[in-house]
Amino acid sequence: MLTKRQLLILQSIIDDFIETAHPIGSRAISKKAKINLSAATIRNVMADLEDMELLEKTHSSSGRIPSEKGYRYYVDHVIAPTIRDKEIAIIKNIIQDNMIELEHVVQLSAEVLSQLTNYTAIILGPNEVDATLKQIQIINLTPQTAVAILVTSTGHVEHKSFSIPKGFNVSDFEKVVNILNDRLVGVPIVKLPYTLQTEVYELLKQHITEHELMYEYIQSIVRYDDTAKLYVGGQSNILMQPEFKDVEKIYEFYTMLEDEDEIIKLLAEQHDGLKVTIGNENKNEAIKNFSLITTTYKLGVNQLGTIALFGPTRMEYRKVITLLKSLSNEMTDLFYVTFNK
Amino acid sequence: MLTKRQLLILQSIIDDFIETAHPIGSRAISKKAKINLSAATIRNVMADLEDMELLEKTHSSSGRIPSEKGYRYYVDHVIAPTIRDKEIAIIKNIIQDNMIELEHVVQLSAEVLSQLTNYTAIILGPNEVDATLKQIQIINLTPQTAVAILVTSTGHVEHKSFSIPKGFNVSDFEKVVNILNDRLVGVPIVKLPYTLQTEVYELLKQHITEHELMYEYIQSIVRYDDTAKLYVGGQSNILMQPEFKDVEKIYEFYTMLEDEDEIIKLLAEQHDGLKVTIGNENKNEAIKNFSLITTTYKLGVNQLGTIALFGPTRMEYRKVITLLKSLSNEMTDLFYVTFNK
DNA sequence: ATTAGCACTCGGAAGATGTGAGTGCTAACA
DNA sequence: TGTTAGCACTCACATCTTCCGAGTGCTAAT
Numbered sequence: 001m002l003t004k005r006q007l008l009i010l011q012s013i014i015d016d017f018i019e020t021a022h023p024i025g026s027r028a029i030s031k032k033a034k035i036n037l038s039a040a041t042i043r044n045v046m047a048d049l050e051d052m053e054l055l056e057k058t059h060s061s062s063g064r065i066p067s068e069k070g071y072r073y074y075v076d077h078v079i080a081p082t083i084r085d086k087e088i089a090i091i092k093n094i095i096q097d098n099m100i101e102l103e104h105v106v107q108l109s110a111e112v113l114s115q116l117t118n119y120t121a122i123i124l125g126p127n128e129v130d131a132t133l134k135q136i137q138i139i140n141l142t143p144q145t146a147v148a149i150l151v152t153s154t155g156h157v158e159h160k161s162f163s164i165p166k167g168f169n170v171s172d173f174e175k176v177v178n179i180l181n182d183r184l185v186g187v188p189i190v191k192l193p194y195t196l197q198t199e200v201y202e203l204l205k206q207h208i209t210e211h212e213l214m215y216e217y218i219q220s221i222v223r224y225d226d227t228a229k230l231y232v233g234g235q236s237n238i239l240m241q242p243e244f245k246d247v248e249k250i251y252e253f254y255t256m257l258e259d260e261d262e263i264i265k266l267l268a269e270q271h272d273g274l275k276v277t278i279g280n281e282n283k284n285e286a287i288k289n290f291s292l293i294t295t296t297y298k299l300g301v302n303q304l305g306t307i308a309l310f311g312p313t314r315m316e317y318r319k320v321i322t323l324l325k326s327l328s329n330e331m332t333d334l335f336y337v338t339f340n341k
Numbered sequence: 342m343l344t345k346r347q348l349l350i351l352q353s354i355i356d357d358f359i360e361t362a363h364p365i366g367s368r369a370i371s372k373k374a375k376i377n378l379s380a381a382t383i384r385n386v387m388a389d390l391e392d393m394e395l396l397e398k399t400h401s402s403s404g405r406i407p408s409e410k411g412y413r414y415y416v417d418h419v420i421a422p423t424i425r426d427k428e429i430a431i432i433k434n435i436i437q438d439n440m441i442e443l444e445h446v447v448q449l450s451a452e453v454l455s456q457l458t459n460y461t462a463i464i465l466g467p468n469e470v471d472a473t474l475k476q477i478q479i480i481n482l483t484p485q486t487a488v489a490i491l492v493t494s495t496g497h498v499e500h501k502s503f504s505i506p507k508g509f510n511v512s513d514f515e516k517v518v519n520i521l522n523d524r525l526v527g528v529p530i531v532k533l534p535y536t537l538q539t540e541v542y543e544l545l546k547q548h549i550t551e552h553e554l555m556y557e558y559i560q561s562i563v564r565y566d567d568t569a570k571l572y573v574g575g576q577s578n579i580l581m582q583p584e585f586k587d588v589e590k591i592y593e594f595y596t597m598l599e600d601e602d603e604i605i606k607l608l609a610e611q612h613d614g615l616k617v618t619i620g621n622e623n624k625n626e627a628i629k630n631f632s633l634i635t636t637t638y639k640l641g642v643n644q645l646g647t648i649a650l651f652g653p654t655r656m657e658y659r660k661v662i663t664l665l666k667s668l669s670n671e672m673t674d675l676f677y678v679t680f681n682k
Numbered sequence: 683a684t685t686a687g688c689a690c691t692c693g694g695a696a697g698a699t700g701t702g703a704g705t706g707c708t709a710a711c712a
Numbered sequence: 713t714g715t716t717a718g719c720a721c722t723c724a725c726a727t728c729t730t731c732c733g734a735g736t737g738c739t740a741a742t
Contacts, residue, residue, distance in 0.1 A: 366736085367736080384735095
């Protein structure tokens with residue numbers, strides 16, 4: 001356990017470092033109004049904190065910077081919620097001004113969150129775990145092309161353009177659409193492949209001549225793409241952080257951002273509540289230099305979406321946590337009002 | 342007009358510079374197998390080319406680099422088509438393997454184009470100028486929410502989730518959906534707002550009590566978002582180019598990429614055919630350090646999409662032009678086969 | 683017309699130097 | 713016994729110096 005003095009000095013150093021990104025010396029701390037100790041005394045405390053691995057030196061005679069363990073302690077024990085009325089008001093405005101368009105709200109939220117923090121925000125659309133298929137429709141565009149539209153009970157719309165193979169006979173095709181509507185509506189989307197393979201396949205066998213071909217074909221159409229959608233805001237924002245001065249790091253970061261699957265994997269494993277992952281605590285190699293802070297929002301009862309913020313380990317945790325919590329609440333509220341009333 | 346010798350040397354210098362990004366000296370050129378001239382002679386030619394403003398020096402005793410005018414000359418007069426069978430085969434594979442999914446083809450094409458060139462590729466989905474509304478549908482999800490789906494004759498699907506204001510009465514709402522289906526299907530999407538304002542508005546006035554409110558409401562639902570979609574591939578690729586060694590430039594570039602509207606504006610003005618825009622030839626301030634090379638692909642008779650490639654002015658024009666032409670042809674062919682047969 | 687030779691230029695890498703912000707340690711002090 | 717002043721020491725970083733080599737333009741010879 002840290003003494004009160006150690007805590008105060010640790011906090012001062014981390015706060016300063018978060019602001020300036022430069023190592024903090026004993027003199028700078030001793031000058032603070034809050035602290036009535038000489039530089040020498042502070043040096044002793046600093047040495048203690050370094051022994052505890054909460055602080056580090058960049059070289060033997062440098063000031064101190066926080067270690068990852070230091071940030072962890074700071075996040076877990078030091079941070080007190082702050083008042084961020086101005087920013088929270090901005091978030092509320094965004095959410096309330098755009099009630100009509102769900103996707104739009106989410107995209108805008110990502111952008112605003114990024115602007116307010118100067119980090120990169122990513123919002124993962126809600127998962128579709130317990131959504132059911134609400135409607136399936138196939139619309140002919142030309143004799144050879146059609147578009148299939150799937151609508152889920154949660155209002156997600158998936159569409160695919162495709163070309164109709166030459167051998168297909170029109171009346172068969174109509175039959176198939178009927179079968180699909182009859183059998184697939186109301187089925188949970190996670191069970192679509194199964195229902196297709198059993199019930200629908202049997203029906204095809206009975207009523208359609210080229211049923212094998214048709215089955216394969218339908219399979220590719222009805223495959224509901226359940227990878228949630230990503231909304232990224234402020235990719236370039238993060239370049240202003242001084243830790244991104246060399247291209248190497250930037251390249252690494254952007255390559256990571258381009259790999260949507262990887263990000264989805266990373267974010268989807270978050271469960272309820274707010275979570276801060278600092279530097280090497282991240283399992284993912286590419287973001288071991290970053291901190292990732294995530295929280296979730298609810299859509300309906302069981303659907304969770306994830307809000308994430310990427311930044312340097314030297315992140316304004318205090319501010320960011322407050323804002324993320326607020327955004328999470330606002331989004332959950334909005335969707336609750338929209339869907340459950 | 343350039344002499345044969347001047348042309349040869351200009352070409353050699355530009356080719357070398359495109360490869361190495363370093364200024365080229367007279368000795369390096371004279372050593373080439375093709376060229377049987379001493380360094381001194383070449384220096385004279387270089388001086389001539391510099392007088393013509395086709396070459397530049399970085400400082401008084403440096404080798405030469407191409408000027409923008411030099412690149413322009415090179416692109417217009419020097420470049421001969423090259424054989425790029427390997428790369429073109431890759432493009433063809435992508436296009437043909439994914440016949441079913443239009444969006445997927447386009448996204449993949451952008452990624453592959455970027456990988457093949459190491460620049461950043463952007464494909465603008467086709468404009469919807471002469472598409473008509475094929476279908477409009479409003480699906481209730483919960484008593485308070487619904488999703489509207491618009492399908493165009495070209496197979497584009499637009500959907501919007503929205504909440505139903507409390508005051509609305511269910512039977513009115515059904516009437517409205519009928520009116521919309523009756524009056525809007527077949528209308529060119531560019532004329533939707535007009536038809537809405539005239540025909541539909543009149544009908545609402547006659548049949549609906551709260552017609553003003555309903556009109557406003559419908560307006561926001563039916564607004565077809567005709568901004569074409571952007572498919573970006575290989576954002577991070579371009580960071581490997583040596584001209585991106587300072588963060589300033591990277592920041593500029595990524596900020597530009599984030600401004601989708603700006604890019605759409607930039608690309609939408611391209612007309613038929615291939616166009617190379619070098620450095621300051623770009624009107625857009627943010628890309629005056631880049632070259633932009635664009636071409637178009639056709640979807641149907643009148644719809645044009647744009648394929649664009651961003652790179653440094655020191656771009657592999659020869660290769661890139663060949664690949665872009667090829668991709669443009671393949672995409673046009675694919676869509677022709679898919680839609681017009 | 684071409685080329686060899688030569689003096690000159692200049693960027694950039696490698697080393698030299700100075701400065702200042704920092705440290706740890708010791709001894710004096712309250 | 714905890715706190716502080718003082719001091720010698722360290723090291724990154726900025727600046728300056730030096731040096732080298734790849735390049736040039738010009739002139740005179742071929």
